[in-house]
Amino acid sequence: MTGVAAALVGALQHRVPSGVVVSAADGAVPGPFRGRPAPSGRSPESRSARDCARAALAVLGRGHADIPTGEGGQPVWPTGFVGSLSHCPGLRVAAVGRIGVASAIGIDVEVHRPIRPAVAATIVCGSEVSMLARLASSHPAVAWSAVLWSVKESVFKAWYPLTGRWVDYAACEVVMHPDRGSFDARVVAPADLRAQPTTPRTFAGRWVVVGAHVCTVVIVPAWRRRKA
Template sequence: MIADLLASPVVTAELFGDSVAVLYPEEAAAIEHAVDKRRREFTSVRVCARRALARLGRPPVPLVPGTDGAPDWPAGIVGSMTHCDGYRACAVAKSEAVAALGIDAEPHLPLPPGVEEAVTLPEEREHLARLAARFPGTAWDRLLFSAKESVYKTWYPLTGRPLGFEEASVEFEPDGTFTARILVEAPVDGFTGRWLTGGTHLLTAVVHPRPATG
């Protein structure tokens, strides 16, 4: 699925389920007290990350969560990981080409009651209602939640500051693209991304290219 959203200079890897792997000591220490589900997610998504890094010609290295929960990538690499029930994925690129990127996977199901109101703006809820009337087979509320997660994962490495759900406004196009306007003062005005849905999962991705120099 993820390869359908992202192409060169980004490389990807995914798993539908879990994979067994030996963690580096630093990684194992990070989940020493985690429950089994968390340990399986943590391990399997790092299998994806090592496969993706290998496709860039990079050796495997420890990928330890930083203070924001995202892994500390090797020098010269930007990346993003995601996992949900039944799916794990990673996307990486060389930082000379891509400034930041974010991916997110979710189950293709409506959000639990009350969550949509907590993560959307009034204008977004009106937008989702129009989309749902035209395309009722898509869980648009969950897709918007996912898009904001991808936006956040792209935003944070660029700015080093949090971004609330109410500080970005997302609008989807039926062609599989979306735009996100940043509603606070920021070094970037917004992001563009891509989305897709399948029978069991949905995915969103944002790639913010490195500005050209000349």
């Protein structure tokens, strides 16, 4: 692992619970499979992110594993493990943990640049409008709209395997803690899930900016699954 990937892992690994392993790859993705599309039909980025996931699984003692795709697009992990993966231009990442450590993981990587105002308007909700204005003034070097977007995608990737349900960006309200490199998020669940005590509502995570990328990760503690 070199360059940005190594820097990203160095920045994130000590911020996630012990037992969760982060892995990354940067630069150009490996080319087509023997000059042809891969038999799986996966993009090179998706395959490279899965290689990261397999490297993380190997650290956790799990040898070669298939990581197929579930009906909702989610990666399906070997029994006893949870995880998440993400890919964007120049970087692929994965985070994997044992079920005894985490009940769900969400990870997301984006290019660190402001997102278009028209797009930002569709993802920002509630107090986030004033929060983004304050953050732009106090920490102008950070593209907060990109960080917020990434946080919401990480939250979704942790939320979906626990509930099997879609959630709109406007139903997820985020509070950033800029000096701690962390955030909290609250999801307003669909009405029929609200009455269920096991529905996850709050999520906590970490964010880092490394080179030209921002990466966010959400770890849902294992006790939530035990309560379920």
